[in-house]
Amino acid sequence: PYNDISSLEEALKSNRGEVAPVILEPVCFNSGAILPVNGYLEQVRELTSKLDVPLIFDEVITGFRLAPGGAQQYFHVQTDISVFGKALGNGFPISAVVGREDILSLSAPGGRVGYGGTYNGNQISLAAADATLEALADGQIQTKLSNMTSTIIEWVREAAETERVNLRTQGIGGQFQIYFTDKEVRDYREAAGINRAMYSDLQRDLRLEGVLLHPDPLFHHGVTASHTREDLERLVQAITKHLRKTP
Ligand SMILES: Cc1ncc(COP(=O)(O)O)c(C=O)c1O
Incomplete structure (x- = not known):
């Protein structure tokens, strides 16, 4: 369960070497509005770093809204990968996957994982995101x-x-x-x-x-x-x- 660091620790330790990433909403908005208890996200970061499991924040809701740098900035926790959508385009369809270069380069052109999409790099969405990010930059x-x-x-x-x-x-x-x-x-x-x-x-x-x-x-x-x-x-x-x- 969210906010239960012991159960995460047990799950990761008893499945050592089998867990690809830990992915979570930093604030559980898909169960209403559940905030991380004090120190929880920091503990998740510490544990995943110690066990060498990449940490992914789903920042589709929190991104650019909690702070210009999203939940990572707000809670002072740095992830390996984060995903964004919603506020990024202020209604225009766009999403972004950001993170560690050594992981993302796996899906770069010529990388081991193929990745493509009809609307990747859509000019209108990018222009909307550009304008939106400018408006959201100063907090x-x-x-x-x-x-x-x-x-x-x-x-x-x-x-x-x-x-x-x-x-x-x-x-x-x-x-x-x-x-x-x-x-x-x-x-x-x-x-x-x-x-x-x-x-x-x-x-x-x-x-x-x-x-x-x-x-x-x-x-x-x-x-x-x-x-x-x-x-x-x-x-x-x-x-x-x-x-x-x-x-
Ligand atoms: C936290 C979270 N992640 C991912 C998604 C899915 O995003 P998309 O609709 O852009 O695929 C949603 C959609 O509401 C969401 O709330």
């Missing part, structure tokens, strides 16, 4: 997204306390998710164990208020640079209205 947008997420977390926490409803909003950078539970969600199984019926009720009521939450409680939500304080107020007002009538 101001990331700071804005992070502040908005913190505001949502804080306001929803206050509303839940006032209305005495057990929930937690977890998030980082521009992404967050609301879990109906009374303790921190640290891995997929804990996320899967939250109160799904309460989430569905919230989702239904918010839809009636014109706010669309994803119907899957293990999905996550995000703010964009275009969102305003008024948007956040509208979201939290709708959540508060729902919590007020929650038994």
Whole structure:
């Protein structure tokens, strides 16, 4: 499980020589919004280095959003390979695999692993990525997204306390998710164990208020640079209205 360094250590040690890479989302946004516990990613790096297993971060969601240098910069952990998409093109289709030259050169022209694609190097996507990366380079947008997420977390926490409803909003950078539970969600199984019926009720009521939450409680939500304080107020007002009538 994510956030469990002992189980990773055991799996790697008992399969020594058999594991090609360790690949993980540095923040588990595909189970909602599960943050690494203090030191977890550093421990994963230390362990994989010690056992000579390449470490890959799937930064498709975290890349360029947590920081201009993604999760690697944010958590001060350097990977062997990282993959990017989404924010890289700001809506235009593009992805990137970056990392150690000795690994990537295996798939370079003439390398041992063939690699090709019709849209590789697509000019329009590259122009979009170029413009996007310029806009994201100084970190101001990331700071804005992070502040908005913190505001949502804080306001929803206050509303839940006032209305005495057990929930937690977890998030980082521009992404967050609301879990109906009374303790921190640290891995997929804990996320899967939250109160799904309460989430569905919230989702239904918010839809009636014109706010669309994803119907899957293990999905996550995000703010964009275009969102305003008024948007956040509208979201939290709708959540508060729902919590007020929650038994
Ligand atoms: C963390 C993560 N990795 C990879 C992917 C797949 O990316 P793509 O749709 O560009 O293949 C997604 C898609 O949502 C994702 O969330």
